[in-house]
Amino acid sequence: MNDHKDRSNSKQPQSCHPQEQHVKDKKESGSEFWKELVRGIIVSNPVFILILGLCPVLAITTSITNALGMGAGVIFVLLCSNILISSIRKATPTMVRIPVFIVVIATFVTILNLTFEAYVPSLYQSLGIYLALVVVNCIILGRAEAFASKNSVLLSIADAIGIGIGFTIAVLIISFIREIMGTGGLELFGRQLFKLPGLSTHPLIFFISPPGAFLVIGIMMALLRLIGVMKNE
Amino acid sequence: MNNLLTIFVAMVIINNMVLAKFLGLCSFFGVSKKLSNAFSMGIAMTLVMLIASVFTSVIYNYILVPYKVEFMKIVIYILVIASLVQITEIVIKRTNIILYNALGIYLPLITVNCIVLAIALINSAENYSVLESIVNALGAGIGYTLVIIMMSGIREKLDLADSPKSMRGLPVAFLTAALLALAFVGFNGIV
Numbered sequence: 268m269n270d271h272k273d274r275s276n277s278k279q280p281q282s283c284h285p286q287e288q289h290v291k292d293k294k295e296s297g298s299e300f301w302k303e304l305v306r307g308i309i310v311s312n313p314v315f316i317l318i319l320g321l322c323p324v325l326a327i328t329t330s331i332t333n334a335l336g337m338g339a340g341v342i343f344v345l346l347c348s349n350i351l352i353s354s355i356r357k358a359t360p361t362m363v364r365i366p367v368f369i370v371v372i373a374t375f376v377t378i379l380n381l382t383f384e385a386y387v388p389s390l391y392q393s394l395g396i397y398l399a400l401v402v403v404n405c406i407i408l409g410r411a412e413a414f415a416s417k418n419s420v421l422l423s424i425a426d427a428i429g430i431g432i433g434f435t436i437a438v439l440i441i442s443f444i445r446e447i448m449g450t451g452g453l454e455l456f457g458r459q460l461f462k463l464p465g466l467s468t469h470p471l472i473f474f475i476s477p478p479g480a481f482l483v484i485g486i487m488m489a490l491l492r493l494i495g496v497m498k499n500e
Numbered sequence: 501m502n503n504l505l506t507i508f509v510a511m512v513i514i515n516n517m518v519l520a521k522f523l524g525l526c527s528f529f530g531v532s533k534k535l536s537n538a539f540s541m542g543i544a545m546t547l548v549m550l551i552a553s554v555f556t557s558v559i560y561n562y563i564l565v566p567y568k569v570e571f572m573k574i575v576i577y578i579l580v581i582a583s584l585v586q587i588t589e590i591v592i593k594r595t596n597i598i599l600y601n602a603l604g605i606y607l608p609l610i611t612v613n614c615i616v617l618a619i620a621l622i623n624s625a626e627n628y629s630v631l632e633s634i635v636n637a638l639g640a641g642i643g644y645t646l647v648i649i650m651m652s653g654i655r656e657k658l659d660l661a662d663s664p665k666s667m668r669g670l671p672v673a674f675l676t677a678a679l680l681a682l683a684f685v686g687f688n689g690i691v
Contacts, residue, residue, distance in 0.1 A: 318670070321522075321525045321526065322522050322523055322524070322525050322526075322614050323522075325522040325525065326521065326522040366579075366582065369578055369579070369582065370575065370578075370579070373574050373575040373578050373579075374575060376574055377571060377572070377574050377575060380571075380574070381571060396618055396621055396622065396625070399574055399617075399621055400523075400614050400617060400618060400621075402574055402578055402617065403578070403613070403614045403617050404614075405526065476685060477519060477520050477521075477522070477681045477685070478519075478678045478679070478681035478682040478685060479678070480522065480678075481674050481675070481677040481678035481681055482674070482675060482678040484674055485670075485671045485672070485673075485674025485675040485677075485678060486671070486675075488670055488671040488674065489664075489666050489667045489671035489672075490666075492665075492666035492667075492671065493666040
């Protein structure tokens with residue numbers, strides 16, 4: 268957690284498959300594709316298992332609308348950057364790979380920001396600065412470095428979709444808890460889904476305030492360790 | 501002057517980067533295990549933020565705005581920050597080896613820290629002048645240092661406590677941060 272670069276280089280044995288460095292045959296790539304996709308969602312879930320990219324997770328999980336928007340943004344940037352980085356991986360000199368990755372990611376984040384600003388301005392407003400900060404999200408640079416720069420385009424697409432969906436599911440779970448506790452109901456893109464009697468008239472505003480974010484994630488981590496999904500320290 | 505003071509105080513305690521805006525959490529939880537490391541990290545962070553916001557606000561106010569290419573700011577800022585951190589590291593290594601040894605690995609790590617980019621983006625979103633940007637960055641740096649020192653002091657004591665097995669380490673650190681953040685909510689409305 269203290270060192271993104273080290274983590275992506277050495278502490279992710281599950282994401283470095285030396286035997287996959289050779290480009291896979293076409294007949295094998297189908298099952299590999301699904302394997303990588305599922306791995307990103309469950310076994311190496313970026314938020315709960317790898318504990319990467321926490322800043323947006325805590326900041327935007329005040330409502331499920333925000334969480335869906337952020338998830339879509341992360342999937343878009345991850346997918347585009349993984350495809351591009353993986354297709355130029357043989358032409359990229361090892362020495363300058365990190366700056367190249369950063370420029371590629373920053374380009375797609377700029378596209379994402381302009382698109383959101385033009386088509387979903389209310390979501391753009393509520394995500395605020397965190398949408399631009401996807402560029403320094405360790406998940407994306409981590410996947411570029413640990414996976415896309417070593418694997419074929421098809422596998423990189425699977426990895427991007429898997430990790431992106433894993434991230435989206437994680438922020439959806441957290442924002443689900445926080446929105447229900449904090450507002451007493453659920454709202455999706457301005458439409459009220461349901462309201463809990465009692466809680467909606469006296470919501471626990473603490474849960475959508477900043478301290479509530481730390482509390483919810485801390486307790487979720489402890490529970491995940493208790494049931495054995497995450498490792499104890 | 502009053503305006504500058506408002507920006508500074510708001511950045512240090514009300515809109516605290518870590519506890520209110522959740523920026524720089526990786527380093528906040530990663531480096532806050534020992535008090536001395538936390539102090540070095542805070543100083544390094546403040547230094548980089550100051551230098552970076554001087555450069556980025558000059559670029560924003562005198563290049564991006566006059567030529568109407570503000571949409572390029574993400575790409576430009578990230579490149580400027582990455583190269584500034586490299587240059588700062590080289591300069592400190594050549595001029596002050598004691599400081600360099602104290603900052604150690606934290607300096608290069610700061611490149612990927614979201615606070616530095618966030619400060620640059622906030623400065624341009626709020627249309628701050630160069631002076632206001634510097635004050636803003638100084639406030640953010642001091643706020644970060646304050647919180648990470650408080651956190652490391654608590655965590656040094658917390659390590660001795662007999663907490664449940666599944667709470668040890670990160671989860672209990674998150675709960676501590678929740679309590680700290682709750683205390684900082686009390687500052688709301690000062691400015």
